[in-house]
Amino acid sequence: MMRTNRVVLTLLLLSLAKPVAADYFFVDIETLYGWCRPYEVGSGENIGARCEGYLDAIADILVDGTPIHGYRACILEGVQMTDLRDIVIEALKSAPRTNSRDAHSWAAKAISDAFPC
Secondary structure, three states, X not given: OHHHHHXXXXXXXXXXXXXXXXXXXXXXHHHHHHHHHHHHOOOOOOOOHHHHHHHHHHHHHHHOOOOEOOEXXXXXXXXXXXXXXXXXXXXXXXXXXXXXXXXXXXHHHHHHHHOOO
């Protein structure tokens, strides 16, 4: 009886809960540069893991043959994450900081420019 009451109460509470809309987080160029900057300055710490994770996801999509905002890349076998990271960091140095929501397409362009098909 006690267990049944708990189950009913739990189901009642769950039915009253309202779904919360997810806040979408778009990485802007400035944020990506902030994540990648520790590598630029030569820090030996793994504080730029977000940079590598973000670029790894972009590279995985491109290697799969899926374009990102029309950008395609043919990344050669043997290219390491450090190579991609260095290419993107070099391009980030001169990137305009005006577009606030398109680091993914911007990174895809930088990789596509370095490894055109």
